[in-house]
Amino acid sequence: MKRVHVAAGIIINPEHKILLSRRLSHQHQGGKWEFPGGKVEQGETVSEALTRELEEEVNLTIFDCSLFETISFDYPDKQVLLEFMLVTDFSGNANGNEGQEIRWVEVQALNQYEFPAANQPIVTALMQQFS
Numbered sequence: 001m002k003r004v005h006v007a008a009g010i011i012i013n014p015e016h017k018i019l020l021s022r023r024l025s026h027q028h029q030g031g032k033w034e035f036p037g038g039k040v041e042q043g044e045t046v047s048e049a050l051t052r053e054l055e056e057e058v059n060l061t062i063f064d065c066s067l068f069e070t071i072s073f074d075y076p077d078k079q080v081l082l083e084f085m086l087v088t089d090f091s092g093n094a095n096g097n098e099g100q101e102i103r104w105v106e107v108q109a110l111n112q113y114e115f116p117a118a119n120q121p122i123v124t125a126l127m128q129q130f131s
């Protein structure tokens, strides 16, 4: 199985809330909450992929991002390499462009949401670092 390279944005707004997006039921890990993003395509950098995905999925334009953590994870049906990027410099009003639910969430409330298993260390680290 080929490992899927994914860019995911930890988008923090001026009120220190983080944007979550709910995966559609037909998608891999459907129904779980994620940091919006998607596959890095051939010839793209991670930040280019993230910029494109965030415009497509949640209607935000990002101006800068930095690597928070990289996680390689094997689901029974899919292998992923996730690059979690911090984003604080962006414009636009978040919208679920694909019909998905989105929510701005306090860092301390992150553990009330069900994420894909690969995200667990990220949620723990965010709650420690941004409290």
Ligand SMILES: Nc1nc2c([nH]c(=O)n2[C@H]2C[C@H](O)[C@@H](COP(=O)(O)OP(=O)(O)OP(=O)(O)O)O2)c(=O)[nH]1
Pocket: 004, 006, 007, 008, 027, 028, 029, 033, 034, 035, 036, 037, 038, 039, 078, 080, 082, 116, 117, 118, 119
């Ligand atoms: N965007 C995102 N994906 C995540 C996270 N955690 C996690 O395990 N994933 C997994 C789920 C998917 O297998 C993959 C994301 O790829 P994607 O968003 O392009 O996949 P998709 O199912 O929407 O596929 P597509 O048809 O849109 O190409 O990474 C996360 O926090 N954010």
Ligand SMILES: [Mg+2]
Pocket: 036, 037, 038, 039, 057
């Ligand atoms: Mg996606």
